[in-house]
Amino acid sequence: MLNLIIFGAPGSGKGTQSELLIKKYGFEHVSTGDLLRSAIKAQSELGKAAKQYIDNGQLVPDALIIGLIESVLEERRPQHGLILDGFPRTIPQAEALEELLAKYNTRVHAVLDLQVGQEELVDRLLKRGQASGRSDDNLETIEKRLAVYHAQTAPLAAYYADKGVHHAIQGSGALEDITARLSQVIDALN
């Protein structure tokens, strides 16, 4: 089974396309953003620690995220195939993921990097903010999240290109066209 990372800037469609791919292929979905928002809602220790970072547009510290992923992988055995959505977001997270997957004798098979222009990203997130009221979808926080993405997360594209698993995917346009582009890569791996 395949372990995929769906990668891209905030608003690039990671969550949206993950859901469509799960319907099509039946992967397990692991979204660190969703897990953190659930932890905040449940007012768990993790949620309390994560809230201030998310509301400020910053990344939650690596140690917290890596601990979270470790327990999720224990629960949902990676042999069944995963879509990791929003993780890893830093080089230390990527290194930790490699070690964790190796424990299950598996690895990252592909990184699907959704590429969308900056203006469109801001536009999508502002629209979502109006509809969902998500605390980090306001202009000031969106701009911070995009800056954090460029500084801390975008370097992962080169990290995974070096490993031969990075795929750049045009992330603008109709949802089904983007799913078709992602599927081409997945089908070629299968």
Ligand code: B4P
């Ligand atoms: P996430 O929940 O991962 O938030 P995100 O990067 O903004 O992406 P999201 O999944 O929500 O949006 P999508 O691209 O699907 O993380 C939130 C916060 O949690 C982070 O800022 C950070 O603080 C923390 N966090 C999470 N993971 C972490 C980690 N590993 N390490 C440290 N901190 C972490 O975009 C969706 C929007 O675009 C939707 O509104 C959708 O309708 C729209 N859209 C999608 N496709 C479209 C299309 N083709 N055309 C038009 N609109 C489209």
